[in-house]
Amino acid sequence: MASIKISLPNLCTIDHQFTDDAFVCFTYSEGFKSGGFPGGGANEVIASSSFDQEEAILYELGAKAEWFDNRLRFHV
Secondary structure, X not given: OEEXXXXXXXXXXXXXXXXXXXXXXXXXXXXXXXXXXOOOOOOHHHHHOOEOOEEEEEEEEEEEEEEOOOOEEEEO
């Protein structure tokens, strides 16, 4: 049975269990880190420099399967 989980406005997971031994999932997420200034710079140039904000969009695809009475496992 497939399921969709949405956590916060920037994370979504879709998964499906084909059998008791096979499972697939897909995750989409977004992240953000604000820019700023480094603290305690060793000299004036470092102390006056800044760094930009960072944004990330992540896609993850995974699968799990078990065969031969759980003697062989496959996780990707």
